[in-house]
Amino acid sequence: MPKRGVISALLTAIGVVLLINFKTPSQQGFAAFNRQTVTGTTNTDGTASAGGTPPPTATVPPTAAATPTTKTITGPAISYFFGTAQVQVTLENGKITDVTAVQLPNEGQSAWISQQVAPILRSEVLSAQSAQINLISGATYTSAAYRQSLQAALDQARA
Amino acid sequence: MAAIPTTLARVPMPRTWRLKPIDVAALLVGNGLFIAAMWWRHGGLDQIPTPGGPFIAAGQLTALLGTYTALVQLVLMSRSPWLDQLFGMHRLAAWHRWIGFATVWLLLGHGAFTTIGYAAIGHTSPIGELWLLLTTFPYVLMATAGMAMLIAVGVTSVRIARRKLAYETWHGIHLYGYLAIALATAHQLVVGSDFMHDPVARIYWISLYVAVAAMVLTFRVGQPIAISLRHRLRVANVVTEAPGVVSVYLVGCRLEQLAVRAGQYFVWRFLTRDGWWRGHPFSLSAAPNGEYLRLTIKQSGDYTRLLQQLRPGTRVFAEGPYGVLTGARRTRPHLLLIAGGIGIAPLRALLEELPVARGNLTLLYRASDWDDVVFRDEIDHLVEQRGGLVRYLVGRRGTREMPTDPLQARALRRLVPDIGRRDIYLCGSIQMMEAVEESLEILRVPPAQIHTERFSY
Numbered sequence: 001m002p003k004r005g006v007i008s009a010l011l012t013a014i015g016v017v018l019l020i021n022f023k024t025p026s027q028q029g030f031a032a033f034n035r036q037t038v039t040g041t042t043n044t045d046g047t048a049s050a051g052g053t054p055p056p057t058a059t060v061p062p063t064a065a066a067t068p069t070t071k072t073i074t075g076p077a078i079s080y081f082f083g084t085a086q087v088q089v090t091l092e093n094g095k096i097t098d099v100t101a102v103q104l105p106n107e108g109q110s111a112w113i114s115q116q117v118a119p120i121l122r123s124e125v126l127s128a129q130s131a132q133i134n135l136i137s138g139a140t141y142t143s144a145a146y147r148q149s150l151q152a153a154l155d156q157a158r159a
Numbered sequence: 160m161a162a163i164p165t166t167l168a169r170v171p172m173p174r175t176w177r178l179k180p181i182d183v184a185a186l187l188v189g190n191g192l193f194i195a196a197m198w199w200r201h202g203g204l205d206q207i208p209t210p211g212g213p214f215i216a217a218g219q220l221t222a223l224l225g226t227y228t229a230l231v232q233l234v235l236m237s238r239s240p241w242l243d244q245l246f247g248m249h250r251l252a253a254w255h256r257w258i259g260f261a262t263v264w265l266l267l268g269h270g271a272f273t274t275i276g277y278a279a280i281g282h283t284s285p286i287g288e289l290w291l292l293l294t295t296f297p298y299v300l301m302a303t304a305g306m307a308m309l310i311a312v313g314v315t316s317v318r319i320a321r322r323k324l325a326y327e328t329w330h331g332i333h334l335y336g337y338l339a340i341a342l343a344t345a346h347q348l349v350v351g352s353d354f355m356h357d358p359v360a361r362i363y364w365i366s367l368y369v370a371v372a373a374m375v376l377t378f379r380v381g382q383p384i385a386i387s388l389r390h391r392l393r394v395a396n397v398v399t400e401a402p403g404v405v406s407v408y409l410v411g412c413r414l415e416q417l418a419v420r421a422g423q424y425f426v427w428r429f430l431t432r433d434g435w436w437r438g439h440p441f442s443l444s445a446a447p448n449g450e451y452l453r454l455t456i457k458q459s460g461d462y463t464r465l466l467q468q469l470r471p472g473t474r475v476f477a478e479g480p481y482g483v484l485t486g487a488r489r490t491r492p493h494l495l496l497i498a499g500g501i502g503i504a505p506l507r508a509l510l511e512e513l514p515v516a517r518g519n520l521t522l523l524y525r526a527s528d529w530d531d532v533v534f535r536d537e538i539d540h541l542v543e544q545r546g547g548l549v550r551y552l553v554g555r556r557g558t559r560e561m562p563t564d565p566l567q568a569r570a571l572r573r574l575v576p577d578i579g580r581r582d583i584y585l586c587g588s589i590q591m592m593e594a595v596e597e598s599l600e601i602l603r604v605p606p607a608q609i610h611t612e613r614f615s616y
Contacts, residue, residue: 005331005436012338019301019342024294082356113355134295135280141352144280 069093075153077103078145082113085145089125089153099125099150104142113139121146130154170447171418173480175487176241183245187231190367194223197360201353211279218272219352225265226347228258229309229340230371237374238426238478247483248440249613256316263313266306266343298346305342308335326460327437344368383428383478390417392475394429395451397467400533403458404501405467406444408451409475415449420486421512422505422584422612425479427454433465438478440614442505442586444534446512455533457501484584484612486513491582491608494547495575496522497566497595499587500531505612506586507534510541513584517546521575525552525566525591550574566594568601579604585611 070092077086083105090098099122104114117139124133131151135143198220206212235242235255242251278288293300315324315332347364348354354361386392392411400406411417419425424442428435439462444455458464484505494515498506503524510522522542526532532553542549554561563570571578579602585595592611599609 002327008331012335015304016338016342019304022300024297024300134291140277140280 071157073153073157074102075149075151075156078149080141080145082141085142085149087146087149087153089150089157091157094158096125096129096154101146104146113142117142117146125150170415170449173240173418173420173423175244178241178245180245183242191224191227194227195220197357197363198223198353201357201360211276214272214276214279216276218269218276221265221272222269222347222351223353225262225269226340226343227367228262228265229336230367232259232262232336233340233371233375237371238378238481239374240378240481243481244483244487247612248481259316260313263309266309270303270306296346297349299350302343302346305339308339308342312336312339326462330437379478383426383476386417386478387474387476390414390477392452392477394469394471394473394475396471397469400455402530403467404455404531404533405458406453406455407466407469408453410451414447414452417447417452419443419447419452419480421446421508422484422486423480423482424505424612424614425454425477425481428476428478429466429469430474430476431465431469434462435476437462438476440481442482442484442612443508444504446508455501455504455507482612484509484586484610488610489513489582491580492516493519493577493581494521495578495581495583496520497525497583497585497587498522499525499591499595500527501533502585502587502591503534503538504586506584507538507541509584510538510545510547515545515547520545520547521581522547522549523552523566523574524549525587527553527555529553564594566591566598568598571595571598572602578602581608583609585609589613 070090072088072090074088075086077084084103085101085105086103088100088102089096101114101118101121104118106114117136120136121133121143125131131147131154133143133147135147203216203219206216209215232255235251235258238248274285274289274292277292278285283291293303312333312335314320315329321329348361354364390411390413392409394407395410396408398406398408421443424440426438426440428438441454441456443452445451445453456463456466458467482505486509492515494513496506496510506522510520513520520542522538524532524538532551538549541547552561552565556562556564565574575581578599581604583599583604585592587595592613596609596611
């Protein structure tokens, strides 16, 4: 075999290894999420919306509006290809302190996807403090519907 | 002159299958329709009214069909004896060429449509969206690397590029097609909307891949290894037949059990330092006789020059047998064999094996120079033994001895007046074969009576 063949085979192998090791943020997100579920099995409640996430610090009970500055608003239910998405957002003095998915598709494969993406979307919202969040690959439609419901809720809260 | 066995030992016939071309067409088209229906059932059309929907829908459909045709490409070139028996490798290769270009365009369309569609959903520019797709969608970067490889395969196969490249370079780049298909798999299952949410679709898709991989591995890897282990072929002798033409004699174990017919070929791989990594097709130039296999090679490039220096004892891997230029295609009792140059090799084997009554066999052997005529003694001997007739049509066209092409329709009819009632076995250069096929069309020889094998790289 000519030298050229050996060199291109080697370069190809290196390239493939690099490609396999390339992880997108959402893949890292999934991995982090999976680790959390493993360590937190003692008190997971198993629901799709909040399953496995570590208890957020200082959450206000979502349904009880404790002080006038704390608002909890449920966004509209958004129907899309794979089901319905609806979120509930809690604001404290205009700051988003919590967001939960009231509804996400819960059939078969979609349920699994919902379970995977809900915590990622939640943490994105908490850090972005708005509905301007990235769509999650592999769940583009779910994240778009989630975003739409959230945007409507925020519009209502800040109106 | 090589000894011609006076009685042919019967070797087993290669297995045949009761498949019809329509069966293969139905399977291929059926799966294509099934895939389109799957997309439709998953709401492919319903997305069209949404923002970016038409592009996303087009992106999905081109992805599914492009991937499917890519798998069909592997099947066509899997060297499956079923397909070879039905269509012959040269026809499969011609289809592979056009389906290949279609595949590259479909998959390029998938990339472009999907980027534009997602840009519309996310309100970003297509360039920004492309960056987002590559960096945030799992395995999309991997698939894009595969796409680049497929483009390279396509570009190097465009006729102009192909002519300028050495066969080995072109073939080496072509092998990246396998890698490209493998690299694209992960993103289909993880972000492909048809497979993310439908486990049945996922199982179907994976089983398509498994079936194709099984075919490729069986016929391209398993079968040559099996033949090699069973028959342990090695070079016994290399004999010069004419300037630049050698015959390679192969011996091995249990050759009387190797199922092959005269007129067929194997893809040979000579296990030398410089030969093990490349396989080339050569016809048997003597009917299989259970004692040895003979192939005859004309020097036409670097590789064939190397083969002239093969040493006895060299181990040989053989993939095959392939080829439809055999007695299996026989329809008539009368025979006409037409050879051009080194195309005599398979016809020389057929001359020995095809059953025919005395007086019903004619061989036309076209060559541009007497130096190019090989097997003269063997041919004369066989023709005499079988009660046939041979005409050597030697000379360059346009010279005084040969003012016109001796294989023109009119000349052919003069040479073989009952040509329309014969089975015609034809082998030679592509140009020569095309010219003869044209003559046969003019002479209204039914296509079912014309049997050919093309070797071209």
